[in-house]
Amino acid sequence: MERKWWQDKVAYQIYPKSFYDTNGDGIGDLPGIIEKLDYLKDLGVDIIWLSPCYRSPLADQGYDISDYYDIDPRFGTMEDMDRLIAEAKKRGMYILMDLVVNHCSDEHEWFKKACQDPDGKYGNFFYLRDKKEDELPTNWRSYFGGPVWEDLPGTNKQYLHVFHKKQPDLNWENPELREEVYKNINWWLDKGLGGFRIDAIINIKKALPMHNYEPDREDGLCYIGKMLEEATGIGEFLGEMRDRTFKPHDAFSVGEVFNAKDEELPDFIGDNGYFSSMFDFNETIFGGSEKGWYDCKEITPDDYKRCCFETQAKMGNFGFVSNIIENHDEPRGVSHYIPEGDCCNTSKKMLAALNFMLRGLPFIYQGQELGMENVPFKSIDEVDDISTLDEYKVALDAGLAPDAALKAVARRSRDNARTPMQWSDGKNAGFTTGTPWLRVNPNYTAINVEKEAQDPDSVLNFYKKLIALRKDPEYKETVVYGALEPFMEERHNLMAYYRKWDKTLLVVGNYQWDEQEIELPGACKKVLINNYPDVVIDGNKIKLHGYQVLVLELAA
Structure with missing residues (x-):
């Protein structure tokens, strides 16, 4: 595998709206991020990904962009953004922005012009179909519920939106549209961006000609993923984008890719991959149900282990996956991956180490490094997230009582990750002097x-210790590039694996409160990471305390 500048880095995701507010309007801002750069530098962060802060009506929290420039x-x-890029550069840090090019906002100039002249140049920037009485062009269900087709204002046509109706899909089959996208990417990279996180990118390729699929709910619609399974040829678009933008700038790119086929993975993140890296969502999507969140299966420690190891095995040594515990679209990882009732500092540290020591690029989401948890919801009226509101309705329609429906969606709500960053125990957790746009977690x-x-x-x-180990010259090669091999894979509620390069490290996590005893494959030379004050070693045997995690250097 070819070595790249970003592989030994540590990345951190900021949700700007909830990070730090400097002007008292209750919304985080770019000056707030600048003010906190030294905090991130001290933590050990090298790459900062900002969720969207482009001009937007915020129908989907900035993922509906009305002006990419x-x-x-x-x-x-824009002066604040220029200053942020410059201040980060002074500290040896890189800024990534979110690249949202499957769709734009219905308030974007392109869409307004498409409404004015649907048969003209900009009409072909979108997927438009003639409107038929009592019949939709297809029976696809959008990610946020309801059909993917909406009337194009002032015309006899309908437009496609696989997300919110205020997020019309862009027509990537049109070379003129693609040129506009590449022009914008290069404009930002020329400004000094380190690269991009690429949003929902698999959706840019539709299965054409469009047609219906077997309905999977009583609404007569089908999950949009059915269409994506049939779509082929996305590599032509992604390869062109790489060659026209990322590659000439030696930029870092990480894809939000949910359903790439195993045989395509080297095409996505190999030496000449479409992207530098892609996120591992194997754990995230585990237990999902086409019926809705209310029907999802909870993940167990053994499920979590299996999901992580499956991804690592698929990746082999051809590419670098990006490992996450949580992001802006998921609940807090400690509330999701630690069994209910077991969440505490000890178990949070165990989860942190098991994830952080995996082969790949570690991404930390804001507040993850503090062990921030899901927020308690007393009522659906406290929910802001459009996806959660839709899933609540789905649960009610399935026959759940309101209390049960709220409980079912609260565990997975995106609002859990979007509550303001907790800086202090002062008013509003030190996030704002005003009224926060979303309530602060009471903890x-x-x-x-x-x-x-x-x-x-x-x-x-x-977390600082984990980051310091990744950057320690003595262990860096092993932690960054070393092979990953599972250890005692079949042991219940034990997640353990080797990292092997010039040294042999063993990562061991006891994923339960009951103690476990294991026999090491060799003598322990040094304990590098431990979330307890002691280690009980007798010869080659170790007795693990409840939720104890260890990173050991083994003798050669």
Whole structure:
């Protein structure tokens, strides 16, 4: 595998709206990110990915872009963005932006012109179909519920939107549209961006000609994924985008790719892959149900282990996957992957180490390094996220009582990750002097940066140790490039694996409160990471405390 500048880095995702507010309007902003760069540098972060801060009506929290060349005034100005890029560069850090090019906003100039002249140039920037009485062009269901077709204002046509109706899909089959996308990407890279996280990119290729599929719910619609399974040829678009934009700039790109086929993985992230890396969503999608969130299966420790190892086996040594515990679209990882009732600092640290030591690029989502948890919802009226609101309705339609429906969707709500960053135990967790756009998690008095920075045994300081190990010249080659081999894979509620290069490291996590004893394959030379004050070793035998995690260097 060819070595690249980004492979030994640590990445951090910022959700700008919830990170830090400097002007008291209750919304995080770019000056707030600049103010907190030294915090991120101290943590050990090299790459910062910003969720969208382009000009947007915020129908889907900025993933509906009305101007790709402008910053939304809620977040600041283009001068603020230029300053952020420059200040990050001074600290040896790189800024990534979100590349959202499956769709734009219905308030984008292209869409307005398509409405004015649907048969003209800009009409061909979208998927438009003639409207028929009592019949949709296809029976696909959008990701946010309901049909993917909406009337094009002022015309006798309908447009396709696989997400929100305010997010019309862009027609990638049109070379003129693709040229506009590449022009914009290069404009940002020329500004000094380090690269992009690429949103929902698999959706850019539709199965043509469009047709219906077997309905999977009583609404007569089918899951949009059925169409994507049939779509072929996306590589032509992605290869062209790579060659025209990322490659000439030696930029880092990480794809949000949910359903690439195994045999295509080298095409996606091999030496000449479409992207530098792609996220591992194997754990994220586990237990999903076409019926809706209310029918999802909860993930167990053994499921989590299996999901991680499946991805690692698929990747082999041809590419670098990006490993996550959570992001802006998921619940908090500690509330999702740790069994209910077991979530505490000890188990949070175990989960952190098991994920962080996997082969690949570690991504930390804001607040993850503090062990931030899901927020308690008392009522559906407290929910902001459009996806959660739709899933609540689906659960009610399936016959769940309101309390049961709320509980079912609350565990997976995207709002869990979007509550304001917890900086201190002061008013609004130190996030804003105004009224926060989304309520602060009430546990901020116990879980916050100020408190954890002063506690050597905190989750925050444990993350710092993990990052320091990844960057330690003595262990860096092994942690970054070493092979991953599962150890005692069949042992219940034990997740353990080797990292092998010039050294042999063993990562061992006891994924339960009951103690477990294991026999090491060789003598322990050194304990590098431990979430307990002690290690019980007797010869080659180790007795693991509840939720204990160890990173050991084994004797050669």
